[in-house]
Amino acid sequence: MTRAPRILFAGGGTGGHVYPAIAIAQAIRSIEPEAAIAFAGTRTRLEWSAVPRAGFAIHEITVSGLNRQAPLRNFSFPWKLARGLIQSWLLVGHFDADVVLGTGGYVSGPVLMAAFYRRRLVVAQEQNAHPGLTNRMVARFAAQIHIAFPKAAAMLPKQKCRLSGNPTRRALTEADRTVARHALGIAIDARVLFVFGGSLGSRAINEVMLRQHVRLLEDESLTVIWQTGRHYYERLSQSVAPHPRLHFMEYVHRMDHAYAAADLALCRAGALTCSELLVTSTPAILVPSPHVAEDHQTKNAHSMKALGAAEVVTEDVMDHEVLPLALDILNNDARRDAMRTAAKAAARPHAAQTIARSVLQLAGWEEPVTTVRGPGQ
Numbered sequence: 001m002t003r004a005p006r007i008l009f010a011g012g013g014t015g016g017h018v019y020p021a022i023a024i025a026q027a028i029r030s031i032e033p034e035a036a037i038a039f040a041g042t043r044t045r046l047e048w049s050a051v052p053r054a055g056f057a058i059h060e061i062t063v064s065g066l067n068r069q070a071p072l073r074n075f076s077f078p079w080k081l082a083r084g085l086i087q088s089w090l091l092v093g094h095f096d097a098d099v100v101l102g103t104g105g106y107v108s109g110p111v112l113m114a115a116f117y118r119r120r121l122v123v124a125q126e127q128n129a130h131p132g133l134t135n136r137m138v139a140r141f142a143a144q145i146h147i148a149f150p151k152a153a154a155m156l157p158k159q160k161c162r163l164s165g166n167p168t169r170r171a172l173t174e175a176d177r178t179v180a181r182h183a184l185g186i187a188i189d190a191r192v193l194f195v196f197g198g199s200l201g202s203r204a205i206n207e208v209m210l211r212q213h214v215r216l217l218e219d220e221s222l223t224v225i226w227q228t229g230r231h232y233y234e235r236l237s238q239s240v241a242p243h244p245r246l247h248f249m250e251y252v253h254r255m256d257h258a259y260a261a262a263d264l265a266l267c268r269a270g271a272l273t274c275s276e277l278l279v280t281s282t283p284a285i286l287v288p289s290p291h292v293a294e295d296h297q298t299k300n301a302h303s304m305k306a307l308g309a310a311e312v313v314t315e316d317v318m319d320h321e322v323l324p325l326a327l328d329i330l331n332n333d334a335r336r337d338a339m340r341t342a343a344k345a346a347a348r349p350h351a352a353q354t355i356a357r358s359v360l361q362l363a364g365w366e367e368p369v370t371t372v373r374g375p376g377q
Helices: 015-031 047-053 077-095 108-117 133-141 150-155 177-184 203-216 233-237 255-261 271-279 293-307 315-330 333-346 351-362
Strands: 006-011 036-041 057-060 099-104 121-126 144-147 161-163 191-195 222-227 246-249 264-267 284-286 310-312
Touching: 006 015, 006 077, 006 108, 015 036, 015 047, 015 099, 015 121, 015 271, 015 351, 036 047, 036 077, 047 057, 057 077, 077 108, 099 108, 099 133, 099 351, 108 121, 108 133, 121 133, 121 351, 144 150, 144 351, 150 161, 150 293, 177 255, 191 203, 191 255, 191 315, 203 222, 203 315, 222 255, 233 246, 255 271, 264 271, 264 315, 271 293, 271 333, 284 293, 284 315, 293 310, 293 333, 315 333
Parallel strands: 006 036, 006 099, 036 057, 099 121, 121 144, 144 161, 191 222, 191 264, 222 246, 264 284, 284 310
Antiparallel strands: none
16 A cells, blocks of 8 residues: 555543553554554543543544433534534544544444545444444444454344454453462462452442441451442441451552452443453453443343353342352352353454454555565575
8 A cells, every 4th residue: 555554533431432442543553553543532531531641642523422311401412413523524534534443432423424424434343242322323334343242243234243352451361360469469379359340330339248248258268359439439438347358449450460360250241341351261240230321231241141251140139149159159169160261262352453453454554474584595
């Protein structure tokens, strides 16, 4: 090709949309350092800070999602969408993108539509087992759709789908169990339960842990890592007494260490979390949030259970089921080994590189041919 590939990313709102896009962008840059990369996003959401921190330029698109709970609040939606489409049209043209890749979230809708009407190649990346509304809409004109769960293909044009997995941080697959436990101050022979509900935290999981953590710690071989999230730490810290085998914290800064140290995770079923559980081969009890649009987490959780990598507990029965289930798994080496094996078989640790190469090839990039020289040459 006569010029370096030019790739525009559109995706935002939550980490589940933003971080996979950043991971793919970083993989593109590692494969082809000359590639031009830019992002489209909204000023008020996570991408506006996360993307520049990762070293990429971001351009503002003014758009908002539909309020499904209060339809009357959608009065301004058509005007924002129109403005977002105009901004997207101008951005795609000004950046002169070869490929526009959307990772979901409402910002990707107008950008991918503008790319299609400007006759640029469109690629979608779907993190969930149940495809989001935006990706279902753009699927009909996308050149490729990269999915993380086989089940997602049932709601998308199957001939366009590629089972590539969700991009995850490379550090997660490089962490060493012994090093991680030493860093966390956890005995090598301990059994470790890692409890978390995302950076903000899960009210349901925290409330159950508040009632059950003392009973869990009656088992002297058990250590608990409990991340409360920012919203709950201050209040819970007033009710949770210090304990030598309880690592009670607001936020886990080294998730690679936490996964490597864990024998079992108790957590939500966001798409990125599920992919991290797979690439780290971590057995899990998943508690899907019932408050996520289109009930994505329930579908993700049951896809993980179907793989054999996780068990699923709903919020309404957590108080009765979580403790005995967690102890049963922690006390059953064969069961945990089977779950680890299933997770490892389903994991796609090279998802970012796989998607990056596919996008670059669509943009006209040709991988350099390496000449192998024989002896004496």
